Amino acid sequence: MQQTFTTFEITTRGKGLHDFTGEVARWVQGSALRDGMLTLFARHTSASLVIQENADPDVRGDLERFFARLVPEHDALYRHTLEGPDDMPAHVRCALTQTQLSIPVREGRMVLGTWQGIYLFEHRRAGQTREVAAHLLGE
Numbered sequence: 001m002q003q004t005f006t007t008f009e010i011t012t013r014g015k016g017l018h019d020f021t022g023e024v025a026r027w028v029q030g031s032a033l034r035d036g037m038l039t040l041f042a043r044h045t046s047a048s049l050v051i052q053e054n055a056d057p058d059v060r061g062d063l064e065r066f067f068a069r070l071v072p073e074h075d076a077l078y079r080h081t082l083e084g085p086d087d088m089p090a091h092v093r094c095a096l097t098q099t100q101l102s103i104p105v106r107e108g109r110m111v112l113g114t115w116q117g118i119y120l121f122e123h124r125r126a127g128q129t130r131e132v133a134a135h136l137l138g139e
Contacts, residue, residue, distance in 0.1 A: 001137060004031050008132045012122040015086075017052060017060040020132070021117040028136060029108050036138015038103045038110060043131045046090035046123050048097035054117030067093055067123075090123035097121060105138060 006027055012018050028038060042049050053059040071089045078088040101118065104111040112118075120130055 001036075001139060002033055003135065003137045004033065005136075006134050008134060010120045010130045010132060011127065012047070012120065012124075012130060013127050014125050015122055016064050017050065017119040017121050019054060019117050019119055021054065021112075021119075024118055024134065025110060027134065028105055028110055031108075031136055033105065033136055033138040034108050036105045036136055038105050039135045039137075040101045040103070040118065041133045041135075042099045042120065043133060044099070044128075045094055046087060047128065047130050048094045048099055048121045048123070049101045049132065050097055050119050050121050051101060051103075051112070051116050052119050053115045055115045060119075063121075067096075071096070084125075086123075086125045093121070093123040105136065 008020060008023055010018055010020055024038070024040070040049055052063070071092045073085045073089050075089070080088045080091070120132060122128060122130070
């Protein structure tokens, strides 16, 4: 078994899904490992990772609108408001999604479905610079 590690830096434009599938695919293909398991980990509590459809951009917009309705800003329930009205909802959205993904790698390529892409799901209104740690273990 061998392993390799890198960090992806993703600059967001605010809330929404930011596709970084291509960056990950290039890194995996450029590694010496042909078969194994890729782990991606978002190092944040107000952004998450999702695998989602990459063909129709309406899917991304629909997801954002659904989460806005499910986890609204300015809810009287929230006590944590020091970082602005979008911060606590961002933490809730993160808790409802995931910060880690595991993706099989075969013959130097991620085993994703035809319409699947890897997205950082930004939950804050303002643009951010996010880090995603990547670890590939295999042969």
